[in-house]
Amino acid sequence: MAEATILTTGPSSSALERDARHIHDDKPISAGNIAIGVVIGRTSEFFDFFVFGLGCVLVFPRLVFPFAPDPITATLYSFAIFSLAFLARPVGSFVFMWIDRTFGRGTKLTTALLILGGSTASIAFLPGYETIGMWSVALLALFRLGQGFALGGAWDGLASLLAMNAPPNRRGFYAMIPQLGAPVGFALASILFGYFVVNLSDADFLEWGWRFPFFVAFAINVVALFARLRIVASHEFGTAMENHELEAKPITDVLRVHGFDIVIGAFAPLASFAMFHLVTIFPLSWVTLHGGQSAGPFLFVQVLGALCGFATIMLSGFLADRIGRRRQLLIGAFIIAVFSFTAPFLLNAGGAGQAAFIILGFAILGLSFGQASGSVSSRFSKGYRYTGSALTSDLAWLIGAGFAPLVALGLASNFGIIFIGGYLISGAICTILALLLSSTLDTVDVPAK
Template sequence: MATTSHYGPSSSSLERDARRIHDDKPVSPGSIAIGVVIGRMSEFFDFFVYGLASVLVFPQLVFPFAPDRLTGTLYSFAIFSLAFLARPVGSVVFMTIDRLYGRGTKLTIALFLLGGSTASIAFLPGYNEIGVWSIALLALFRLGQGFALGGAWDGLASLLALNAPAKHRGWYAMIPQLGAPIGFALASTLFGYFVANLSSEDFLSWGWRYPFFVAFAINVVALFARLRLVMTKEFGTLLEQHELEAAPILDVLRVHGRDILIGAFVPLASFAMFHLVTIFPLGWMSLYGNQPIGAFMVVQVIGAAVGILTIIASGLIADRIGRRAQLAICAVIIAVFSFIGPSLIASGNSGHDAFVIIGFGVLGLSFGQATGSISSRFGRGYRYTGAAFTSDLAWLIGAGFAPLVALSLSSRFGLTFVGYYLLSGAICTLAALAFSRALEQRE
C-alpha cells in the first residue's frame, strides 16, 4: 500500500533536542534489540503477575463468598479479561498524547500508570475487610493495566524491523517476542518461591504482594531503556519519514480497516494458545490436580525456557521459508495439538507437565512470528498506529477471554472443549492467511 499520511512528526522539542545531542552516536540493532526485550518483558511481567494471582490469590481474597473455588476462579478470570477491553481505548487516548506531546511523554505516563496500577494491587484489602469495594478496586486496577498497556506501544519493534537486514527479517521479528516467556518465567519464579516457602496463611496475608512491588521497579528500568532508544537519531529519522508517526485512529481505520481486521485474526492460533499454556494449566491444577503448586510452577518455568528456545528457532526457520509459511505450518501443528493436549491434561501430573512443556514449545514456534505478519500492507504514516490497533484487537479476540472460556467449558463439558477452543484459533489463522494472500494476488 503506497498511501501516506502527513500529521507532522510525533516528537516534542525536548526529544528533538535530545536527538541532536546524540546525533553522533548511532545505535546498533543489538542495542535496539536489548531495549525492545526489556520493554516487552516488563509489560508481560506485569500481566503475568496479575494472571498468576488470579489463580493463587484473588479467588480466596476477593471472592471468598463464592459457593466453591471454581466459581471464585471464574469470577477472577472475568476481571482478568477487563484489561484486554481497556487496551484499545488506551491506544486511542495515548495516540493523541503522542501526537500532541511526543513519544517520550506518552511512554512516561503509560509506564508509570502500568507500574502504578500493578503496584497498587499489592495494597488491595480483601472482601472480608471492605466488602464489594475490594472487587471494585481490583477491577479498576486491572482496567488501569490494560489502558496503560495501550499506551506502552512504542514503535521500537518497528524500529528494529526497519533496521534489520533484508534476509534476516524473521530473526529480528522474533526478538521482541522473547519478552513474553522471560516475563512469565520471572513472575512464576517469584510466586513459586513464596508459595513453596510460606504457609498458606502467610502467603495469602502478605507473601503474594511482593511480586506486585517488584513490577513497579521493573517498569522504571524499562522506561529508561525505552526512552534512551526513543531519543536516538535513528528513531527521529523514521519519525520524520512518517514511518513511526502516530496517526488518528479513524484515519487509519478508513484507509486500512480491512488490513487491521485480517491482521487481528492472523495470530489467533498463537494467541488462543498463549494463556492456555500459562494461566489455564495453573488454574486446572489448583482445582483438580494433586501436584504441589510450587513444584508445578517450576515446571512452568521449564516450559518458559523451552518457549525461549523455540521462539529463537522460529526466527531461523522463518528466514528460510517465510514468516507466513511459518505461521501456517504452526497453525496446523496447533490444530494437531488441540486433539492431543486435552488427553495429556487428563492423564495425571506427568501428562499435565507434558502439556505445559510441549505446549510452550509449540507456542514459541508460532508466537515468535505472530506479530506484524502483514504490517507491510500498512502505508507509511499509518504503520505505527495500524500495528498497535491490530495487536490490541488480536489480543482481545484471541487471548483476553481464553482462561475464562477454557475453564468454564472444560469444567462443565470436559477437557475436550479446550481442544475445540484451540482448534478454532488455528482455523481462524489459516483462513486469515488465505484471505490475505488472495487479496494480495487480486491487487
C-alpha cells in the first residue's frame, strides 16, 4: 500500500500531458504532423547509431585499438563494441516500460533521449588508447551500452499512432513512414564524416575532425525530443492511451499472452534487418581494408545509395497497399535471396562493382525494410501492441542486425567474400519461413479485440 502511494504521488509527467491535451482539445493534430514527428524521431535514433557505426570503421580501430596486430583485427574489435548496444536495448525496454507505467510517457522519453544524446556526445570527448590505455576501450563500451539502453526507452508508440490514423486503404503507405528515418539518418552521418575525411588531413581528422558528428547528434536529439513530446501531449495520443492502445504493459504479461507472436514478429523482418548493416557499415570496412578505395568518395556513393533506399521505402508503401504486406515482404525476401548470389561478386569487382552493390543493395533493402515495422506491430491485440512491438523490434534488431558487421567482416576476411552471400540468404530463409507461419500480416494494423 505504501509503495502504491509513493508511485501515485511521486513526480510524473502524465498529469502535465493530460493538462496539455485539455488545452489543445480544439486543435487536433493531423496525421501529417504525426508523420513529421515520427520521421524526426527515427532520424535522430538512426543518426546516433550510424555515427557510431562509421566511427567503428574510420576512427576507433586507430584511436582505441592501435594495439591490435592488424587493421582487420582492430576493426573487428570495433564491431564487437558496436554489437553491445543491441544487447543492451532489450534491458532498456524492460526498465523504461516500468518508468513509463510509473512516471509517464513524457518522463520516459525525456530520460531516454537525454541518455542517448549524452552517451553519443560523450564519445566526442573520448581519449585514445595512447592517452589512457585500456580505459579508452572501457569508456567506448560504456557509452555504446548507454546508446543501446537508451534506445530501448526511445520507443514512443508514435508509429502505431500513425497507423491508427491511417485511412484503411493506405495502411501500407503510413507503415513505411517511420522507416524513412533510416536512410535520412545514414545520409546525414555519411555526409558529415565524408566532408571531414575529404577536407582534413588524416592527422587532423583523427585528432578532432571525427568528433564533430558526435556533437551534432546531441543537438538532433534535442529537436527530436520536443517533436515527440508535442505529439505525446496531443488529444489523439491521449485518446489512444485511454483506449489502452498505447499502454505500457509488464513484459512478463506480454510474453505470456503473445510469446509466439513475438517470436514470429522477430523473424518476419529478418531478411531486411540482416541486409541492413551489410549495405551501410560493412561495405565501408570492406572497401577500405580490401577493396582499394579511400573512405571519402565511397561515403558519398553510400549517400546516393541512401537516396535510392528512401525512394524504394516509399514505393514499398504503395505496393503493400495494392498486394498486401505479407506478399510484399515475401517478394522482398526472395529478391534479397537472389541478390545474395551476386553481392560478393559485385564487392570484388572494383569501384564500379562496389558502387553497383551499394545502389542495388539500398534499393532492394528499401522494398523490404519499408514494411518491417508494420510486420512487427500488426500481430498484437490493442492492449499489448505498444509493449509487444517494442520487445519484438528489440529482438529482431538483435538477431538480424546486431552482429552483422562483425560476422560479415570476420567471415569475408577469413574465408572469402562469398560467405556474406550465405549470411544474407540465411536471413531471407528465416523471413520466408516466418511469413509462411504467419496468418495476420494481411490484416495490416487493424487492432485485434
